[in-house]
Ligand code: NAD
């Protein structure tokens with residue numbers, strides 16, 4: 001198959017491309033085009049392990065640029081489009097919602113139109129459990145759970161999910177949607193909880209906990225997510241939504257304390273800060289449909305995945321320093337300034 005991957009220079013997209021080119025039988029993966037704008041979150045360093053693979057090509061572009069998207073699809077003729085590109089961070093979407101709506105809604109529309117025009121045989125839209133909003137205990141959200149997005153980010157993902165699914169209903173386009181829980185693993189930009197706390201802990205900086213730290217997230221190791229996406233591409237049913245959860249729901253404070261213990265730093269580095277507005281209390285997913293239909297299961301135990309992640313950040317201080325230089329500091333100051341409680 002020929003894969004057109006959007007957002008392949010980001011955290012999950014790059015893990016997916018590395019999996020395709022390094023760990024998937026060569027007869028399954030004929031060629032991979034990575035279409036990415038290289039925003040603050042895009043980093044071609046994440047693809048160094050595959051850059052010399054003759055099957056890999058990079059296109060620097062914006063998914064909102066209809067002419068370039070159409071040209072790329074016309075030239076490459078992908079068998080599948082795997083759509084990761086997004087503005088992916090809730091806090092940034094609160095500080096600055098405009099790029100979120102441009103990329104996540106207009107960008108998804110542009111890709112769907114190109115896939116429709118060129119009759120792309122499969123279109124996988126990568127989405128998130130955040131579209132369901134906060135899930136009351138003891139439930140785990142199934143795919144038919146109501147959409148109750150709380151942030152500009154999650155609202156834009158809910159909107160793009162509906163748009164993608166409407167192309168299946170209206171145009172009979174072969175669209176599939178995956179909704180994953182919080183991912184963690186190597187190469188994640190240090191704005192999200194786990195990499196931010198690991199990199200701060202390694203440098204002995206304070207660890208900002210929003211509110212009481214008892215919010216629950218369902219942690220999924222990034223490689224488990226990438227295997228799920230491949231399983232849905234190969235075995236999923238068109239027009240269907242598949243939840244991808246890690247079955248490891250934990251309060252934030254437990255995760256952060258585990259990081260401090262593993263790094264060997266004192267709990268006195270924990271710093272309670274003002275809560276995020278519209279903060280969802282709990283995410284928890286049922287992945288029963290995905291397991292039943294594709295045989296997928298999450299295989300990485302959380303303690304082991306967290307250790308592998310911490311080991312990777314410890315071994316890659318230059319990567320952290322490079323992504324944290326420049327723009328990152330401005331965001332950090334804007335997001336965390338004036339939040340002390
Ligand atoms: P990321 O922020 O690490 O990477 C996003 C990538 O998209 C970057 O390489 C960026 O340069 C690119 N991009 C952004 N705007 C673009 C545009 N207009 N045109 C082309 N490229 C653009 O994100 P991630 O964490 O890897 O998430 C990937 C996808 O998975 C997103 O759709 C996100 O909603 C979804 N998702 C993420 C998580 C998570 O925990 N990170 C969980 C569930 C779903």
Ligand code: TYD
Pocket residue numbers: 090091130182191192193194196208209210211213215216217252276
């Ligand atoms: P995040 O990684 O931003 O993912 P999401 O909001 O998409 O779930 O945040 C995960 C949880 O960690 C969420 O409950 C917010 C919390 N959090 C903090 O307490 N402090 C922080 O500095 C960050 C970035 C997140």
